[in-house]
Amino acid sequence: MDTSQIWTIILAAGIPSALVALMIRRFEARMDAKEKAREKQELLLVKGINASIALGEATAEAVARIPDAHCNGDMHAALDYAKKIKHEQKDFLQEQAVHALV
Numbered sequence: 001m002d003t004s005q006i007w008t009i010i011l012a013a014g015i016p017s018a019l020v021a022l023m024i025r026r027f028e029a030r031m032d033a034k035e036k037a038r039e040k041q042e043l044l045l046v047k048g049i050n051a052s053i054a055l056g057e058a059t060a061e062a063v064a065r066i067p068d069a070h071c072n073g074d075m076h077a078a079l080d081y082a083k084k085i086k087h088e089q090k091d092f093l094q095e096q097a098v099h100a101l102v
Contacts, residue, residue, distance in 0.1 A: 046093070053086045 060079040064071050 046089070049089070050086070053082050056082050 057079060060071075060075055060082075063069050063075065
């Protein structure tokens with residue numbers, strides 16, 4: 001076997017391998033971009049939930065201060081529930097952060 005045949009074999013094997021490696025890198029880059037977008041979406045969902053809870057708490061507390069509002073137990077129960085869930089979510093996210101660091 002002469003050197004031109006060896007180079008032909010090397011090129012025949014190398015070019016497809018290089019193309020496959022390039023395709024894999026592009027696929028991984030797309031997946032990384034999708035994962036970052038998914039993480040941002042999750043963060044925005046958590047922020048939206050926190051904003052909704054904060055608004056609900058502020059509204060319930062403002063209505064409770066109105067003398068003629070006659071707030072029933074349902075609103076107070078809902079306010080307590082919102083505060084409980086807010087703290088559970090905060091605790092969960094803190095726990096996840098610790099697991100991610102360790």
